Amino acid sequence: MTDYKELVKKAFEAQKSSYSPYSHFKVGAALLSEEGKVYLGCNIENATFTPTNCAERTAFFKAVSEGVKDFTAIAIVGNTDSVEAGSGDYCAPCGVCRQVMAEFCDPETFSIILAKSENDYVVLSLKELLPLGFTNKNLSK
Numbered sequence: 001m002t003d004y005k006e007l008v009k010k011a012f013e014a015q016k017s018s019y020s021p022y023s024h025f026k027v028g029a030a031l032l033s034e035e036g037k038v039y040l041g042c043n044i045e046n047a048t049f050t051p052t053n054c055a056e057r058t059a060f061f062k063a064v065s066e067g068v069k070d071f072t073a074i075a076i077v078g079n080t081d082s083v084e085a086g087s088g089d090y091c092a093p094c095g096v097c098r099q100v101m102a103e104f105c106d107p108e109t110f111s112i113i114l115a116k117s118e119n120d121y122v123v124l125s126l127k128e129l130l131p132l133g134f135t136n137k138n139l140s141k
């Protein structure tokens with residue numbers, strides 16, 4: 001299995017920027033492009049709640065807005081009270097973020113790494129997290 005230690009490390013780095021004064025749930029994501037560049041994302045909350053953006057989508061939108069649309073993996077870390085590695089649980093992406101991943105990523109090969117620390121993580125495929133997803137392939141049939 002690929003060693004995702006470095007990508008997880010970057011997700012923890014991104015988590016430090018989390019703007020989450022309402023939930024106090026700090027999330028960080030590190031998205032790896034096919035060409036090897038890493039895009040960091042954090043959750044960004046809002047006083048009116050609805051505009052809140054998840055860490056994963058922040059990372060995706062940063063990359064896509066810079067013209068990058070091919071990705072191999074994303075590492076995600078999240079917890080409530082601290083940004084210390086290992087203090088949280090695995091943080092699985094919400095349904096909306098899974099759908100955004102499905103827009104750009106191959107469900108069989110895109111890896112989603114849920115980490116508690118650099119040494120404690122699980123790797124799942126997008127297909128496992130979004131079975132029978134609706135994508136642009138359905139629209140073209």
Ligand code: THU
Pocket residue numbers: 020023025026027042043044045052053054055056076078091092093094097
């Ligand atoms: N959140 C993420 O950023 N990513 C996830 O995978 C789950 C939830 C954020 C949204 C909100 O700012 C906070 O975590 C609590 O839901």
